[in-house]
Amino acid sequence: MSKHTHAFQAEVARLLHLVTHSLYSNPDIFLRELISNASDACDKLRFEALADPSLYEDAPNLEIRVTFDKAAKTITITDNGIGMSEAEAIEHLGTIAKSGTRDFLQRLSGDQKQDAQLIGQFGVGFYSGFIVAERITVESRRAGLPPEQGVRWSSDGSGAFDTETITRAARGTSVILHLRDDASEYLNRWKLKSIIGKYSDHISLPILMPQEAWDKDKGEYVLRDEWEQVNAASALWTRPKKDISAEQYIEFYKNLSYDSEAPLAWSHNRVEGSTEYTQLLYIPAKAPFDLWNRDKRGGVKLYVKRVFIMDDAESLMPAYLRWVKGVIDSADLPLNVSRELLQESRDVKAIRDGNTRRVLSMLEDLAAKDRLPEGEAWEALSDDDKARAQEEAGRYTRFWAEFGAVLKEGLGEDMANRERIARLLRFASTRSDTPSVSLADYKARMKDGQKAIYYLTADTLAAAKNSPQLEVFRQKGIEVLLMTDRVDEWAMSFLHEFDGVPLRSVAKGAVDLGELQDEAEKKDCATSFL
Numbered sequence: 001m002s003k004h005t006h007a008f009q010a011e012v013a014r015l016l017h018l019v020t021h022s023l024y025s026n027p028d029i030f031l032r033e034l035i036s037n038a039s040d041a042c043d044k045l046r047f048e049a050l051a052d053p054s055l056y057e058d059a060p061n062l063e064i065r066v067t068f069d070k071a072a073k074t075i076t077i078t079d080n081g082i083g084m085s086e087a088e089a090i091e092h093l094g095t096i097a098k099s100g101t102r103d104f105l106q107r108l109s110g111d112q113k114q115d116a117q118l119i120g121q122f123g124v125g126f127y128s129g130f131i132v133a134e135r136i137t138v139e140s141r142r143a144g145l146p147p148e149q150g151v152r153w154s155s156d157g158s159g160a161f162d163t164e165t166i167t168r169a170a171r172g173t174s175v176i177l178h179l180r181d182d183a184s185e186y187l188n189r190w191k192l193k194s195i196i197g198k199y200s201d202h203i204s205l206p207i208l209m210p211q212e213a214w215d216k217d218k219g220e221y222v223l224r225d226e227w228e229q230v231n232a233a234s235a236l237w238t239r240p241k242k243d244i245s246a247e248q249y250i251e252f253y254k255n256l257s258y259d260s261e262a263p264l265a266w267s268h269n270r271v272e273g274s275t276e277y278t279q280l281l282y283i284p285a286k287a288p289f290d291l292w293n294r295d296k297r298g299g300v301k302l303y304v305k306r307v308f309i310m311d312d313a314e315s316l317m318p319a320y321l322r323w324v325k326g327v328i329d330s331a332d333l334p335l336n337v338s339r340e341l342l343q344e345s346r347d348v349k350a351i352r353d354g355n356t357r358r359v360l361s362m363l364e365d366l367a368a369k370d371r372l373p374e375g376e377a378w379e380a381l382s383d384d385d386k387a388r389a390q391e392e393a394g395r396y397t398r399f400w401a402e403f404g405a406v407l408k409e410g411l412g413e414d415m416a417n418r419e420r421i422a423r424l425l426r427f428a429s430t431r432s433d434t435p436s437v438s439l440a441d442y443k444a445r446m447k448d449g450q451k452a453i454y455y456l457t458a459d460t461l462a463a464a465k466n467s468p469q470l471e472v473f474r475q476k477g478i479e480v481l482l483m484t485d486r487v488d489e490w491a492m493s494f495l496h497e498f499d500g501v502p503l504r505s506v507a508k509g510a511v512d513l514g515e516l517q518d519e520a521e522k523k524d525c526a527t528s529f530l
Ligand SMILES: Nc1ncnc2c1ncn2[C@@H]1O[C@H](COP(=O)(O)OP(=O)(O)OP(=O)(O)O)[C@@H](O)[C@H]1O
Pocket: 033, 036, 037, 038, 040, 041, 079, 081, 082, 083, 084, 092, 093, 098, 123, 124, 125, 126, 127, 173
């Protein structure tokens, strides 16, 4: 049972330094992170046990227990999930595997306040325990290994950690936080219970806490041996819509996405028919920093009958919608579905098409409500409706500023929905410096006799506006769309017309302004393009 000391990977050491040294804006999240790990560990066990049911040993009911000890100043979070072998503990708790956390480290600015906020947004998983703990001990035993092959991992969060082999009868993991003196407020049942209620209510496993009773002799509350479930423990998406409040949807989104901002919109549906599934999809308010990484598609989690299957369910969402977050729970897919199978499955294709259509209609809805109704239409609204309309106005503009450029990829990627995507596009133009002009707006104000929608691509708005190619259009009072995203030229090459009107780049040689131009002007114009 010898003890070994290991150095943390340099990146972990940096992260820990930050966690322990920065003023943390919301220390409560340590519990959310550790409960989420415990829940993941149970999901993993359930998944592995599909192939090998003996992994359940004699404890098939998966659960998470949270308790504390005032005298010892500890909080313990225990799960009976997959557990870790000694080698796994060394690897998983000593290095950072997640690319997200690495990106996070790269983005650190050195400004403590800003960086502390960033941690809040990302959540740094296990290491957030060090926000409140001066030492963390983890005791674990992997499902399937004998009790003598348990492990104790321990660290004070500076450069190194120790491991030793222990005997542990129960499968799974206990994370024991030895609290710092200034974190003793967490040695309180009510406090822990309310944090669990706030952040972890949706966790689909029971979270248990010991009950408390008044001890007359001691003159204080003491913990009893009886356990009480403190979360609702029904996966949020399985509950009927009418029983879920907006706050619960938003909190679930924050847990899912690590985004600190509320989403712009969500949509929750049970889809019935030849393929049955539940769909809960969110449109975030802010783009992630890795939006341009087309390979990264961790937004939508796939469950099969409430069993978590995989995280980066690429097959569930096309690349141009990779920023959508949410959950799909299918009743039809086999539980042991593999990545390869996912790609071939007709059910999955149906789910993906359904998701795409759903997101597009959420965006259409946001777009329709982006501007407040005017005149009589506005007057006709009740006060409640006016308030709602005011709240919803401007959301599509926000969406477009964050995600518009990625949505344009859809023109090239998703032929079936090209028309719908085209209606969602917004551009700056010779009439508007902000990207607020839709193709429909443009078409509605085309001049009599104008036969095409004109656009110009350039590196910047200033360059576009100063382009000599616009001169003739200005003279004729014809609006030109100004496009400055890198993706524009590529994307527009897929869009030849909109609602029966052809699209023309003003840069592509002589432009025929048709009846709007007399012959002499046409000649001038043609030479000016040579
Ligand atoms: N309770 C646990 N049971 C089993 N393994 C665990 C447990 N907690 C952590 N681990 C292991 O340690 C790894 C690192 O945990 P950490 O929380 O830092 O990152 P993560 O879980 O991968 O990411 P995140 O928590 O941000 O989703 C996990 O991926 C998992 O393999």
